Amino acid sequence: xxxxxxxxxxxxxxxxxxxxxxxxxxxxxxxxxxxxxxxxxxxxxxxxxxxxxxxxxxxxxxxxxxxxxxxxxxxxxxxxxxxxxxxxxxxxxxxxxxxxxxxxxxxxxxxxxxxxxxxxxxxxxxxxxxxxxxxxxxxxxxxxxxxxxxxxxxxxxxxxxxxxxxxxxxxxxxxxxxxxxxxxxxxxxxxxxxxxxxxxxxxxxxxxxxxxxxxxxxxxxxxxxxxxxxxxxxxxxxxxxxxxxxxxxxxxxxxxxxxxxxxxxxxxxxxxxxxxxxxxxxxxxxxxxxxxxxxxxxxxxxxxxxxxxxxxxxxxxxxxxxxxxxxxxxxxxxxxxxxxxxxxxxxxxxxxxxxxxxxxxxxxxxxxxxxxxxxxxxxxxxxxxxxxxxxxxxxxxxxxxxxxxxxxxxxxxxxxxxxxxxxxxxxxxxxxxxxxxxxxxxxxxxxxxxxxxxxxxxxxxxxxxxxxxxxxxxxxxxxxxxxxxxxxxxxxxxxxxxxxxxxxxxxxxxxxxxxxxxxxxxxxxxxxxxxxxxxxxx
Amino acid sequence: xxxxxxxxxxxxxxxxxxxxxxxxxxxxxxxxxxxxxxxxxxxxxxxxxxxxxxxxxxxxxxxxxxxxxxxxxxxxxxxxxxxxxxxxxxxxxxxxxxxxxxxxxxxxxxxxxxxxxxxxxxxxxxxxxxxxxxxxxxxxxxxxxxxxxxxxxxxxxxxxxxxxxxxxxxxxxxxxxxxxxxxxxxxxxxxxxxxxxxxxxxxxxxxxxxxxxxxxxxxxxxxxxxxxxxxxxxxxxxxxxxxxxxxxxxxxxxx
Numbered sequence: 035x036x037x038x039x040x041x042x043x044x045x046x047x048x049x050x051x052x053x054x055x056x057x058x059x060x061x062x063x064x065x066x067x068x069x070x071x072x073x074x075x076x077x078x079x080x081x082x083x084x085x086x087x088x089x090x091x092x093x094x095x096x097x098x099x100x101x102x103x104x105x106x107x108x109x110x111x112x113x114x115x116x117x118x119x120x121x122x123x124x125x126x127x128x129x130x131x132x133x134x135x136x137x138x139x140x141x142x143x144x145x146x147x148x149x150x151x152x153x154x155x156x157x158x159x160x161x162x163x164x165x166x167x168x169x170x171x172x173x174x175x176x177x178x179x180x181x182x183x184x185x186x187x188x189x190x191x192x193x194x195x196x197x198x199x200x201x202x203x204x205x206x207x208x209x210x211x212x213x214x215x216x217x218x219x220x221x222x223x224x225x226x227x228x229x230x231x232x233x234x235x236x237x238x239x240x241x242x243x244x245x246x247x248x249x250x251x252x253x254x255x256x257x258x259x260x261x262x263x264x265x266x267x268x269x270x271x272x273x274x275x276x277x278x279x280x281x282x283x284x285x286x287x288x289x290x291x292x293x294x295x296x297x298x299x300x301x302x303x304x305x306x307x308x309x310x311x312x313x314x315x316x317x318x319x320x321x322x323x324x325x326x327x328x329x330x331x332x333x334x335x336x337x338x339x340x341x342x343x344x345x346x347x348x349x350x351x352x353x354x355x356x357x358x359x360x361x362x363x364x365x366x367x368x369x370x371x372x373x374x375x376x377x378x379x380x381x382x383x384x385x386x387x388x389x390x391x392x393x394x395x396x397x398x399x400x401x402x403x404x405x406x407x408x409x410x411x412x413x414x415x416x417x418x419x420x421x422x423x424x425x426x427x428x429x430x431x432x433x434x435x436x437x438x439x440x441x442x443x444x445x446x447x448x449x450x451x452x453x454x455x456x457x458x459x460x461x462x463x464x465x466x467x468x469x470x471x472x473x474x475x476x477x478x479x480x481x482x483x484x485x486x487x488x489x490x491x492x493x494x495x496x497x498x499x500x501x502x503x504x505x506x507x508x509x510x511x512x513x514x515x516x517x518x519x520x521x522x523x524x525x526x527x528x529x530x531x532x533x534x535x536x537x538x539x540x541x542x543x544x545x546x547x548x549x550x551x552x553x554x555x556x557x558x559x560x561x562x563x564x565x566x567x568x569x570x571x572x
Numbered sequence: 573x574x575x576x577x578x579x580x581x582x583x584x585x586x587x588x589x590x591x592x593x594x595x596x597x598x599x600x601x602x603x604x605x606x607x608x609x610x611x612x613x614x615x616x617x618x619x620x621x622x623x624x625x626x627x628x629x630x631x632x633x634x635x636x637x638x639x640x641x642x643x644x645x646x647x648x649x650x651x652x653x654x655x656x657x658x659x660x661x662x663x664x665x666x667x668x669x670x671x672x673x674x675x676x677x678x679x680x681x682x683x684x685x686x687x688x689x690x691x692x693x694x695x696x697x698x699x700x701x702x703x704x705x706x707x708x709x710x711x712x713x714x715x716x717x718x719x720x721x722x723x724x725x726x727x728x729x730x731x732x733x734x735x736x737x738x739x740x741x742x743x744x745x746x747x748x749x750x751x752x753x754x755x756x757x758x759x760x761x762x763x764x765x766x767x768x769x770x771x772x773x774x775x776x777x778x779x780x781x782x783x784x785x786x787x788x789x790x791x792x793x794x795x796x797x798x799x800x801x802x803x804x805x806x807x808x809x810x811x812x813x814x815x816x817x818x819x820x821x822x823x824x825x826x827x
Contacts, residue, residue, distance in 0.1 A: 194810035471628050476675035476726055477649030488673070490665035 051480065055395050055403060058388065062410040066446050069429035070417065073276055076428050080273040082280075090261070095281065098257040101173055101240035105180035109237050110230070111187035112181065116328060119321035121196040124311050130533040132193075134329045136186045138335070140552035142509040144529045145545035147250025148174055149335025150537060152342055152561055155251070157217045159338060171253030179247035182332070184240050188233050195229045201309040228296045235289035243282050243418035249533055258282060259420055263530075266424060266516055276428070279421040310434035336549065338340040348539070370525040371547065373439070377524055378507040378512075385451055385503040386496055393458035396486065398470060408459070415452035419512025422449055427516045437519040441499060449513040452507045454499035461495040462488070493566050501559040505552045515531040576640075579604045579730055579762045580625065585634035587620055594620050595786045598634070602730070602764055607756060609765045609773040612783035613809070617765045622732050625764065626653050638730070654723030655732045659739060660715050662707040662722070668694060669703045672721045679726075693721045697755060712740045713748050720755060730762045737772065749776055771813045775800070782806050 057335050085091055116135060120128055138146065153160045154170040158161060161169050170178070207217045247261035258278050266275040346353045389411075396408040414422070435441045465488065473483035489496075512524050518527055526548060532541040580602040587595040594617045610618040623629045627648040635644045643651050663671050672693055676686035677804060694700055697717040707715055710765050716736055723731055736752075737745045753776060756763050767773050773780050774794045781798065782790045782805075788800035801807040 370794040466659055466661040466664075468659065469663070471648075471655070472657070472661045474628065474648040475626055475651075475653070475655050476678070476722070478675060478678050482678070487663045487665060555748075 040432050049284045051395070051399070054391060055399075055407060058392050058395070059403070059407050059410060061388075062392075062407070062414075062448075064411065065444060066414050066417070069422070069425035071277065072429040073421075073425040076272070077276050077280060080277060082277055085274055085277045090256070091278075094258045094261045095255045096243055098259070099258065101176045101248075101255070102180070102238055104291055105177045105184070105241050106234060106238040109181045109190050109232055109241070110192075112328070113185045113192050113233075113237075114230075115324055116185075116189050117192035117196050119324045121193060122309060122311065123318050123321035124313070125318050125321045125325065127519060131325045131329065134332060135189055135325075137549075138182055138331055139186045140505060140509065140556070141545055142246055142511050142526045142529060143179075143183045144246030144250055144511055144526075144533075144546070145339075145509075145541075146179045146335065147175075147247045148529065148538060148541045148545060149182075149338055150179050150251050152338040152542065153334060154178075159341070160334075162398045166364040171251060175251035175253070176248045176255060176257070180241045180244065182335070183244065183247055184237050188237050189239065191229070191233045191236070193494050195226065195233075198306055199225055199309075201307045204309070205307075227280050231488045232289075232293050232296045235285070235292050239286045239418065242285055243420060243512070243536075246530070247419065249530060262420055262424075263515065266427075272424070272428065275424050279418075279424050283416070283421055286418050286421075287416045290413070293415070294412075301491065335481055336546075339546045339549075342539050342542040343546055354536060358539045358543050362540045365528070365540070367525065367528065367544065367547070369521070370523050370528060371551075373442075373522055374508055374526065376439060376525040376552070377442050377446060378504045380439070381446045381450070381507040382500045382503040384443065385447045385454065386499045388447070389451055389455040389499055390492075390496065391552065393462055394488070397459050397462040398465075398488075411446050411455050414451045417449075419449050419510065420515070423513040423516045426513070439522050441517055442522055442524065445513045445517055446507045446510060447503075447511070450503055454502045456500075457498055458495050459494065461492050465491060494563060497559050497562055497566070504555050508552055508555075509548050532571045577603050579606070579638065581637040582621075582625075583635045583637070585621070585624060586632050587617070587624065587629070587635070588632050593786060595631075598786075598788055600781060600788065600791055602722075602762060602796075603778075604725060605730075605756075605760055605762055607753070607763045607765065607776060607778045608781065609767055609777040609779075610781045611767055611770065611773040611810070613768055617786040618768075618783055619734055622655070622734055622764065622766055625730075626655050626732055627651055652726075652728050653730045654726065654728035655734065656716065656719045656723055656736050660707075660719040660736070662715060663719055663796045664707055665703045667706060668699055668710070668718050670746045671718055672725050673727050676724065690725060691723075693724055696758060697721045697724075705811060711744075713744055713751070715754075716740075716748065717751070720752075724759060724761075728761075730764065733763060733765045734770070735766050737767070737769070745772070752776070759806070770810050774810075774814070782810060784809070 111394055117124070120131060125131075150170065152158055153176070154166065155161065156167075156169040158166075158169060161167070195325055203221050204217060207221065212220070243259075245257070245263045248255065248257045248260045249263065258281060262275050262278040262282070265271040265278070342348050344356075344358060345351070345360050346355045392407060392411050396404045396411070419423075423445060426441065430436045430441055435444070467488060470480060470483060473480065473487070478486075509526055510524075511530060514524055515527060515530070518524060525544060528544050529541050532538070532544070578601045582598060582600050585595055585598040586593065598617075598621065610621060612618050622627065625633050627643075627646055627650075631644065635642055637643065638651065638653075663674065669690055673686050673690035676682045676689055679686075682689065691700075693704075694703060697720060699717055699721070701716060702710060702714060707718060710718065719736070720731070733752075737748060740748065749772065752763075755761075765773075765776065774797075777794055779791065779793050780797055781788055782802075784805050786812065790797060790806045792800075792802075797806065797810060801811060
């Protein structure tokens, strides 16, 4: 009978989706929770007290906290200023400003350190101009580098938040004759409070767990991640590394919990009245000024990379030459670049597929098991890259995937999966809730419906996921730094190696290379948007 | 099930979600080509009935018969029923034609004829000139017609409508009432219509089920409900609310 056959099909459909869900759950548990557990077990045998009470550790801890908090405050303040300038003014070329402002997100954190070194180090372009003989090493160097590296992330988060602010309360306040300053205190501050806490902790975590900037420009100013990097890479001292890892886990977990508690409780009004902006030359002029100044600052290091790459030997011999490129390509760079492209492509394709599957279950087939899967998938957000990398060393050492490309793909996938997963989760949640029910009543099975109806509507988000995975895998120096082998080394990890030899030209060339690839990918993705996703609404 | 005129017979239907009972011992019949409304406030269990009828959720106890066959455990697609959701759930990535044709193309026996059947249906619901438009370019009423045509494509003998008017503004609702009734006549379909709007139910239905908190308070023709409300609840929910509404419409004479 037809009914029997359809019933069977339906059952097999339920069974297979339950199986896929269980597999995803097991996968994420194995590659997130077990390595971390392994690290905790390892820590049980370590004399934590003597490490934590050592002078060197306590100094690095207090320095990490100080420099990160200062950097975070400046970074978020700058980001808020820029987000405001773009969201609440009538300036032109907004998308151009926005694109330039997020360029720092396309290069490794360590490249920001190098950029600063070239500009403000001893003999730096700007140090000479400004008469800074000794250069800007240590505390302020780290602050500037960390701000450059982290503000675009805060800027994007805050721009989003401002975009979804409703203007109606402001109109009402204006009608009542409440002055602008009081409106800010009574409306803007309460609206921003919760998201600001989320942004601040996210940025703080980003900065406090980064070793790239302080390694390059920190000088004698040692921070915890630098110490961890040196202990693990230089002395293969996993015990100290693991203890530091444990400490770095704290702000990340706090950030994660705060985000979890703040999420979904923000602005729930669905009708958002956009802000009608009155004409104001003063405001727009200020906005132009702020954007222009920051864009110049953002582009300066890139200009410096270019400068350093194309002259013979700055500042002694300034003749234009390809020698630096040739020299760098001679250092197995093409192999490492190929590795990076392979890793980034692998992470993008596998990550997007897994991220979509997980998001589909958690957004469209709600149940307690879906909620569990959701939690497991976003948990990776609470693990800093360095910590994840170290836990992978401890857990996968001796397994067949150790020292292979697979483990690099895996660790990046887990490190970066939560954001793209959440993008897809949000998009799928916005699709009509009854699509699957309609499919069921029309006799269309779920997989066909996903292929024919769901996927075509989320193409744009899928492209964004691919882009996010690719760009981040291309530039990361954190999770992969303990896991590469000589034939699997990603190109970004050449840069820390140049730190030891102070080969700035080579570091500049490699940074440019990564920037070029990531810019290329961004362009391809935005063209694909026009070709594929553009057809969604024409 | 002695009466061959009965399309659907529902017997002692109950449904609980955990410890919360949303339907308790509900029984009724839907006659062939009838327009039956289920009227009640939100949370009274009316949408749950609809979802049980079409098989999207299983009842805790009780049975559903269609044309004399026990379909309680049938999967949705085997029930030969269609459903139109409140928000229509159209396939936004497809055109009007694509939406209507989609299910037909899935069915091997109809695949060859799918285009012809779809075009014919679209013409009968009066959307021929919008054939290649995407749903978001249509008005609410047109979207509803697409949803109905899509449902009719699989040739159901009962169509369930889950508050299809609630997303529309008042003027639109009035004109769509006539439209929906004329589609029903044209296709000779049996319709079960969920609403919380008393006026709508009274104006459109052959019979009305008045529900409250998971139980049926009255099942009768509009006229009987108005003239002989079964209890105080029906009196206040259906009639007092109606009067209030009409008074607020100003100058409307309640005969």
